[in-house]
Amino acid sequence: QIELVVSGGDSVQAGGSLTLSCRLTGSDYSSICMAWFRQVPGKEREGLASVDSYGSPSYSDSVKGRFTIFKDRAKNTLYLQMNSLKPEDTAMYYCAADLWVQCTWSRADFASWSQGTHVTVSS
Numbered sequence: 001q002i003e004l005v006v007s008g009g010d011s012v013q014a015g016g017s018l019t020l021s022c023r024l025t026g027s028d029y030s031s032i033c034m035a036w037f038r039q040v041p042g043k044e045r046e047g048l049a050s051v052d053s054y055g056s057p058s059y060s061d062s063v064k065g066r067f068t069i070f071k072d073r074a075k076n077t078l079y080l081q082m083n084s085l086k087p088e089d090t091a092m093y094y095c096a097a098d099l100w101v102q103c104t105w106s107r108a109d110f111a112s113w114s115q116g117t118h119v120t121v122s123s
Contacts, residue, residue, distance in 0.1 A: 020082070
């Protein structure tokens with residue numbers, strides 16, 4: 001059974017940086033798709049970025065060029081490095097995982113989800 005534990009949420013100033021971590025247990029990276037999502041109250045969960053089992057990333061237009069998704073296989077941990085943060089990045093952030101060959105952030109029906117970690121960006 002896949003379990004995901006996320007950490008790293010914090011309050012930062014606009015323009016600042018933050019890195020979120022998501023530790024995976026119960027599986028390895030051999031055939032797993034992982035992704036980052038965020039959600040604000042009253043809105044649908046938004047896919048941000050995904051990385052497939054080969055380490056190939058994909059990004060939504062809203063974060064491309066500012067956020068970087070990567071994983072450390074030795075630590076079984078997924079990261080989201082967030083730079084040039086904006087107030088509109090304020091949200092609850094989640095990581096997700098599933099055994100998909102066609103890895104994508106554009107669908108939210110992942111089988112496994114972390115608890116959320118909150119990011120607040122103040123102007």
